Amino acid sequence: MASSRYQPERRCVGCGTRRPQAELIRFHIRKSEDEALRVVPDAPGERLGRGAYLCPRLACLELAFRRRGFQRAFRAAVEWDENELRGALKNRPEDNEQRQVD
Numbered sequence: 001m002a003s004s005r006y007q008p009e010r011r012c013v014g015c016g017t018r019r020p021q022a023e024l025i026r027f028h029i030r031k032s033e034d035e036a037l038r039v040v041p042d043a044p045g046e047r048l049g050r051g052a053y054l055c056p057r058l059a060c061l062e063l064a065f066r067r068r069g070f071q072r073a074f075r076a077a078v079e080w081d082e083n084e085l086r087g088a089l090k091n092r093p094e095d096n097e098q099r100q101v102d
């Protein structure tokens with residue numbers, strides 16, 4: 001698992017498509033004060049702990065919510081703020097190019 005290749009691929013936790021890691025949005029989990037595991041988007045340059053990857057599309061985020069993709073990716077009972085994660089997608093202006101559907 002630790003092998004580092006040039007442009008590794010990752011699977012979107014929403015639609016399941018494999019893409020180059022650079023095209024995906026990365027999320028990690030942060031433990032809150034009450035020990036809850038919370039899914040948060042990576043800040044620029046920040047890569048903490050285990051990651052979950054998502055196509056930069058709201059449709060994939062909604063799929064991840066419904067299919068419990070984050071729980072599977074992190075193998076834990078994680079929680080999240082849907083609006084916060086949606087906001088992480090909206091803050092990426094280049095995402096308008098990503099209109100591909102499965």
Ligand SMILES: [Zn+2]
Nearest residue numbers: 012015055060
């Ligand atoms: Zn996707």
